[in-house]
Structure formats: structure tokens, C-alpha cells
Amino acid sequence: MKSSPFAGLLLVCDMDGTLVNSKNEVSPENIAALKRFVEGGGLFTVATGRTARGASLNLKGLPVNIPAIVINGSQIYDLKQNQILWHSFIEDDIDGLLSDLPLNFPQLGMEIFFEGGVSITRSNDWVEAHRLREIILPGTMEVNKIPKPWYKIVLSCDNRGLKEVQFYLAGKTTHCKTVFSEEKFLDLMNIETSKGNALQVLVHKLKLSDLKIIAVGDNLNDLEMIQIADIGVAVGNAHEILKKHATLCSAHHDEHAIYQVINWIEQNLSGERLMKRKRIQ
Template identity: 30%
Template sequence: MKDKFSDYVIISDLDGTLLNNNKEISKENLQAINYFTDNGGRFSVATGRVIEATVGYLENIKINLPIIVYNGGVIYDYKNNKIISESFVDEKQKEIVNRLNEDFDNIGIEIYADRKLYVLKDSGHSKRSATEMLDIIYEVKEELSSRQWHKILVVGESDIIDNIENNFYDKYKINGTRSGKTSYELLPIGESKGQALKRIIEMCNLESKKIICVGDNMNDLELLQESTISFCPENSSRELKEYADFIGPSNDNHMIYHIVEWLESKIN
């Protein structure tokens, strides 16, 4: 006899979803995740954070699938501490950095490479919870351009990022993604959390009809589209909510607990 949650998968975003506003996993969420996995479920996270800024939150969680980091640019085997796959931005994307630097005075520009954070332009926002486990380098040498970059991050006040998001493609003829109220990202071409999930479904032979995903911002769009059932917490962006099957409580009110409780009621 199968466990009650056998073949079901929950993939959750971190910031604004699994984490509350204090950047913590609530007791309710933690207990719900471990109850879910103890009864046959598969659980993982999909985040824009880097590996070092993600794994510290997972110590008490029974993660039993690879995790998605760098907004889909890297798939990481948490259990065995190794990268399964990774992609990098191309030369055309790298060239956009110089144009951004010229076009905007009041933004920060960050490059993620070599498991480090290189600050090309400082907005005063580079030290934050998502970067506290990284080496932050402010004196960037020209040789950085020849290295492999995982992603480019633009940070600034929300109204500035609104403007960048609304005009980015028309201005630069290249796509980016909104990853937070104060951040906009360029990822490797064709990569997203949804594309990474596709790979995990194939490599782990998951039941594609039982995939539940939850996220709060537009960098979660492809993740939700790849799922069978999609959730957004109440605090999600208005744009993303339009794509969700269900709207749950806010990230301060135990979103994952809500999903597990909802699922249990449907399969009992």
C-alpha cells in the first residue's frame, strides 16, 4: 500500500513564500514539510538565491529532490553536495551591463560568478540576507568579463525597478525577469525555474500530473506554468497571481502548511 502522498511533489520558492518576513521557516511550515515527506511526498525549493545562501535554511527539512538555485541556472544535489547542471549568461548579455551602467545612476549592478558576488556598481543594497554567506567583492578587475557568469542582478528602489522591468526588452532587445520588489535579473538564455523543473521531472522520473508549485514573484512564472497545481501566497505580485490556480495565506501565515493541509483534504 502506497503512502498517502506518494508521487506528489511540492516545489516552493524561498523568499516571500516559504520564508516569512523575518527570513525564517515557521514551525508550522517545517512540520508540514516533514509530515509530507514522511508520508511519501517529494519536496524541494526553487530560488533565485545562490547555493550558499540557500542550504542554511534546509538543515531541518527532509529535502528529497535536487534544489533549484540561481533562478534555474543551477540544479544542485543538496544531499550529495554537488552541482548537477549549470548554465551561464552569454556575451550579448554581458554587454548589457555597460549600457545599464550608463543609462541609470541610481541602481546597483551585481555579477554572480565563481560562487562569489562582484559589485560592479554599488547601490548600498549588496549586503542583505540573500548575500550574507557570499564573498562580496567591490574592487572588480577587468578580467571578470572573461569568466563564466551565472547571472546579472540589478538592484534599486521599487519604482526604478518598475521602470526597468516595463521597458527592458524594448530598450535592450533581451529578456530579463523581475525577482523581487527591488531586483531585476538577467539569466542564462532559455533558463528559468520552470526549465530546471522540467529537467528534474525527467531525471527523477516524477509523476508530472502531481506537481505542486508555489511562488510569489514573476521569476516564479515558468515554475507555476510547469506545475499541475499552482499556488501563490497572498503577498504575491499582482501580475503573478493571475497565473495561479489558488491564492493561499501570506508568507507570514504558513503557506506550505496550507498546501499540505489542502492536499490531504483532497486525497482523503
Template identity: 30%
Template sequence: MKKPLSHILLITDMDDTLLRTDKTVSRENLDALEEFRALGGKFTIATGRSIPSYLPYHQSLHPDCAVVLNNGAVLYRPDRDEILWNSILPASAKEYVTQAVQEFDSLGVEILLGKEIFIPKMNQQICDHMEHEHLVHTVVPVEQIPDEWYKVLYAMEPDELPGLCSFLEHQGHSDVTYVTSSSCYCEMLPKNTSKGDSLKILLELEQLQNHKVYAVGDYYNDIHLLEAADVAAAVDNAPDDVKAYADFVVASNNEHGIAQVVKRIMEKEL
């Protein structure tokens, strides 16, 4: 017998959306997702996190299909430890990183390749990121980092980040995409790469084209995801100009917003 929500895919951002500020998932959100699944709904993740940063959450989240990682540069099946699809930065990304490091003394840089994290420039934000998530990484000059970069993460103090974003915007780097993913992170992605673009590829690869997609996010790197979904939700801690892309707004990430999304789906779809 077909379950009543078997035509629904729920895809959500992790940090500051599904995860609380302390980087945990509330019991209320987990219980709601289990209830959603019991009714046939499918659930997955779209995050800026890399494979090693996502994996500690896999056993508690156990998504039903591929997850979108690196802000859209990777589609990964954690149950099979398999990258289904990925997008690669151009060779010019090395020059762009070198320019940025020379321009900003306080800049920190992470470069992500598959399951590996390389750090050509450490600062306090990058150090905190590595320590808080217990991420294995290699500190090495840009020229010694292997090719096939998935993304570059720039990190600065929040009051300094707008200056970096302005600098990057005026460099004319037409072969890459820049997006802010938090108050202290700006990311370089392959051109035309976003969570929304990868959602479309995910639906095709996982044969979910006939599913109605609900998406949830909180920040500017989620806008394309919200636009690509059939129904978009934002958590209350999102900036107002991100909320403008949502069909409805739920409680904050610290107040079990995902559980409210599930409740809304049940009210509308059952």
C-alpha cells in the same frame, strides 16, 4: 507498502513564499512539510537564491531531490554538493552590464558564478543583501570577473526599478532573459531560462516524470514555475496578476501559507 503521497512533488519558492519577511521558516510550515514527507511526498525548492545564499537553510529544509537555484540557471544537489545542470549567460552579458551601469548611477550589480559572488557596482540594496545573508563576495570591475556567469542581479530602489526594466526591454538583448524577482531586483538570465524550464529538467534527471507537481510562488519570476506545475498555488501577498496563474491562493508568507498548501494536498490526494 507504498505511501499515499509518494506520487506527489511539492516545489516552492523561498523568499516571500516559504520564508517569512524576517527570512525564517515558521514551525507551522516545517511541521506540515514533515507530515507531508511522512506520507511519502517529496519536497524541494525553486528560488532565485544562489548556492551560498541557499545553503544556510539546507539543514532545516533538507529537500528530497535537486533544488532549482538562480531562478532556473542551476540544478543543485546539496546532499552531494553537486551541480547536476546549469545554464550560462552569453559573452555579450558583459557588454549589457556595462551599458546598464553607465546609464544608471544608482544601480547595484551582483554577478553569480557557481559558489562565487562578484560585485562590479555596489549600492545600498546590494550592501544590505550581502550583510543580511552574510555572503562572501568580491568587489571587482566587470572586465576582471571570470567567464561562465549564471546570472546577473540588478538592484535599485523600488521607485527606480521600472525605469531600469523599461531601459533593458528596449535594448533588444535577444540572447538573454530578464525577469523581476522582487520590488527592487531585476535579473538577467540565460535565454529561455526560468524556474519552470528547470523544473522540467529536474523531473527528468531525478526520474520524477510520473509525479504530480504542486508548485507555490509569490512573484513574477515564479510564473513559469506555476505554469509548468500540474497544480499551482500562490500566497496571498503575491500581486494579483501573479495570483491569476494559480489554481488556488493560500495565506501569506507570514501566515504559514505552505502549511495550507500541504493541507490542500492531503484533502485532494489522500
């Protein structure tokens, strides 16, 4: 009889800064551990700020066996069927606000995620790095030429500048919020949108409420997700606020963090021996 040590468990991993290392690769150690997890009866998926297409670039050979959460919780996407199962759009009319932003922050880069893909409206070094990482088409487009509805707006510059942008945007919209997905990337999206909310929708849609959920992340856009999970894990390079809210802290994303998480699951969850904020060895 086949052993199923991971049956009844759902593992949800952020990608950039968590599953994917600084070389934009998933390490062989992480891949092998995830295959062992799924072969042992576990369910695995990703929750990422990337589009489904952008996520797929790093998921080849990985045993994702339920739909993914993409665009920071704006979509639940079936990667096998290439189908959107659920989505959440920006409701506010923010065209004027986006057009005004470069006047106040000329260094700011801007990308708009919409149903047809991603369009760059203002480029800079951070936008270009992001474009190459996720294979976004080059060139820019005017804000008013990008078809709606929109999922999210990604703003990019140095961290200090983005904090000023975040302060500037506060209170200027009714149904939008900002959240850092990386140090140099600030996302503007529907106030109800988050990876955590999408995870709840996914669990409900697939009738997975009896499963124990382990969620792993590194930045503030992962906060709701690790709070909703039964076990929230912050990788070693995670934002300090995320670490404070996590149940566990794992290794740096360049040190096979997911491999360590799965080892910890194997050693501890069968006996339900959970220790708050324990460092994974």
C-alpha cells in the same frame, strides 16, 4: 503498514517571500508540515533565486529529498552531494552593456552570479541587504575581472527605477531576458532560463513524470513554474499577475503559507477535488 498519503506528489517551493518569512526564517509550522509531507511519502525541494550556498542557510532541518533548483533556474543542484547536476549560462557578451548601465542609472546596484559564487560590482542599500541575507562577501569587483561563464546578473534599486532599467535593456541583447525576482531586484539571465524550465529538466532527469507537481511562489520569476505544475499556488503576498495564473491562493508568507498548502493537499488531492482559484482556508 506505514501510511503514505503524499506518495506520488512533488512539492516545489520558492524561498524568499514564500517558504521564508519576512524575518528570513522558516516558521516551525512550515517545518513540521514539510516533515509530515515527506514522512508521508512526498517529494520536496525548493526553487530559488539564491545560490545553493545561500539557500542552504535556511534549509537546515528541512526534509529536502531531491535536488534543488537554484539561481532562478540556472542550476539544478544536489545539496546532499554538493554537486551541480545541470546548468544554464548567459550566452551573450554583455560586458559593455553592464559597464554602461551605471552611467545611465547611477543609483543601480549590481551583482554577478558565476560558477565561483557571487561578486558585487556596484553596491547600494538593496545590495547590502541582499549580501547580509545570503552571506555574500563584502567589497566590489570590476565587471571585466569576474570570471565567466555567468549565470545571472542581479540589478537592484527602487521598483520604479528598475522598470526604467528593464525598458532600457529591452532589445539590447539577443539571448537574454529580464525578470523580477523581488520588487527591488531585477534579474538578467539566459532567455531560456526559468524555474519552470529547470523543473522540467529535473522531472526528466529523475524520471518523475508520473508524479503530480504542486509549485508555490510569490513573484514573476515563479510564473513559468506554477504554469508547468499540475497545481500552481500563489501565496497571499504574491504579485497580482502570479495570482491570476495560479490554481490556488494560499496565506501570506508570514502566516505559514506552506503549512496551509500541505493541509489543503491532504484534504483534497486524495479525491482529486481541485477547484480553480479557490482560497485556501
